[in-house]
Amino acid sequence: MTDIMLKDADPVLVDRIKRVADARGWPLPRALLYLLEQGLHVYEGDGSVRFDTKEADVLAAAIAALEGVPDDEGFALIGRAPPPGAD
16 A cells, blocks of 8 residues: 655644544544545545435434424424415
């Protein structure tokens, strides 16, 4: 495998890469390789974000839970637009 070296990298960028590595428990080279691969996929693709199966399932469960909030005069109306002509 080719060695990857960052020269004159912005310290903020290096810190962000280190935080990803620490959060995932990866050595820094593995984190850098993963981030480069994922960045290339996004750049070469259509730019849309895709969730893996676990993330999609969690998001679907969260949406289902929000849809299950009872329709009342208070909490359930937060963020909802009034029906047309309700003015």
